[in-house]
Amino acid sequence: MIEKPDMLDFSLEEVEQAVQRLGQPGYRAKQILKWLHKGVSHFDEMTDLPQAFRQSLNEQFQIGRIQILERHHSNTGDAIKYLFLLSDHNIIECVVMRYKYGNTLCLSTQVGCRMGCRFCASTINGLVRNLSAGEMMSQVIEVNRELEENGERRIGNLVLMGTGEPLDNYSNTVKFIKMVHYPMGINMSYRNITLSTCGLAPRMIELADEGLPVTLSVSLHAPNDKLRRFIMPAASVYPIIDVIEASRYYYEKTGRRITFEYILIKDLNDRKEHAEELAELIKGFPSHVNIIPANEVSGLDFRRSPERTIQRFIRELESRGVVVTRRRELGLDIEGACGQLRRSRLTGRRNQRYER
Numbered sequence: 001m002i003e004k005p006d007m008l009d010f011s012l013e014e015v016e017q018a019v020q021r022l023g024q025p026g027y028r029a030k031q032i033l034k035w036l037h038k039g040v041s042h043f044d045e046m047t048d049l050p051q052a053f054r055q056s057l058n059e060q061f062q063i064g065r066i067q068i069l070e071r072h073h074s075n076t077g078d079a080i081k082y083l084f085l086l087s088d089h090n091i092i093e094c095v096v097m098r099y100k101y102g103n104t105l106c107l108s109t110q111v112g113c114r115m116g117c118r119f120c121a122s123t124i125n126g127l128v129r130n131l132s133a134g135e136m137m138s139q140v141i142e143v144n145r146e147l148e149e150n151g152e153r154r155i156g157n158l159v160l161m162g163t164g165e166p167l168d169n170y171s172n173t174v175k176f177i178k179m180v181h182y183p184m185g186i187n188m189s190y191r192n193i194t195l196s197t198c199g200l201a202p203r204m205i206e207l208a209d210e211g212l213p214v215t216l217s218v219s220l221h222a223p224n225d226k227l228r229r230f231i232m233p234a235a236s237v238y239p240i241i242d243v244i245e246a247s248r249y250y251y252e253k254t255g256r257r258i259t260f261e262y263i264l265i266k267d268l269n270d271r272k273e274h275a276e277e278l279a280e281l282i283k284g285f286p287s288h289v290n291i292i293p294a295n296e297v298s299g300l301d302f303r304r305s306p307e308r309t310i311q312r313f314i315r316e317l318e319s320r321g322v323v324v325t326r327r328r329e330l331g332l333d334i335e336g337a338c339g340q341l342r343r344s345r346l347t348g349r350r351n352q353r354y355e356r
């Protein structure tokens with residue numbers, strides 16, 4: 001049987017075309033998107049549309065839904081991790097992080113990842129497939145719906161930092177960013193969206209040219225190519241100097257300060273000379289370094305740097321004029337690091353699909 005197209009995957013222009021094909025005025029597209037992004041699961045719930053039109057929509061389209069499979073609340077109450085079941089039985093995860101200023105959602109852009117970062121659980125079994133823009137939207141919609149049901153604030157910030165390399169799924173990711181910004185729907189400001197990349201330099205430049213002023217967070221994790229290639233095999237393709245140049249270009253085009261992520265790993269990239277080299281590398285345009293003490297993932301060798309080493313590294317950077325933040329560690333008791341919970345769920349199964 002041929003599957004009906006999923007309207008959650010549609011941009012405004014695509015919904016307008018569909019509406020016109022069905023002989024309806026163009027403004028119906030915004031009405032439909034308002035309902036879709038609010039989280040309705042059936043066209044019949046779109047009560048301001050004529051009944052015959054709803055019937056035609058039912059016949060020609062579906063509203064793809066992802067299903068909450070598990071939710072885990074951290075003991076401290078500052079994070080909720082969700083496992084979602086996709087329509088093809090793949091599993092993805094996302095995390096809600098509660099901050100004083102509001103709720104942030106860290107969402108996935110791929111099932112698995114092929115970038116191979118050695119500290120990351122998401123990449124252990126490679127890439128399964130890209131997520132569609134609608135599947136990314138669904139993560140926001142489902143979480144918003146649940147937060148609202150519980151009398152909580154909706155998601156105010158998005159970070160594309162869950163499983164997957166967003167720029168490896170470029171067109172769907174850019175489509176999603178535009179869709180989540182629609183005023184009739186989620187209405188997320190571009191400035192409240194952060195996209196994290198492991199440094200796909202040509203795609204960073206392409207993104208700069210899109211004119212979407214999202215914050216770019218670039219994973220460096222090492223101050224030179226040799227060490228970076230060891231930690232992140234994808235760095236073999238894009239030398240660190242190209243990544244820095246692409247970051248500078250992004251800043252110049254968008255005016256957005258770049259965040260450089262640096263995961264501190266015991267006895268690997270946490271020495272004084274690494275801090276010196278890093279400060280030298282990134283000087284010259286507005287940026288800051290976000291230090292992430294490594295999460296220890298079962299099956300992976302990397303260990304977290306001791307607290308005094310973390311403090312020393314931060315001091316070294318600051319003494320060289322670098323603006324440094326340290327990532328707040330939320331949800332450690334619920335396997336908060338990228339891909340850990342999904343991996344635990346899949347461990348022991350025959351493949352990466354969830355068998356019910």
Ligand code: SF4
Nearest residue numbers: 113115117120123164
């Ligand atoms: S850290 Fe991100 S880019 Fe690297 S393997 Fe994990 S999901 Fe992929």
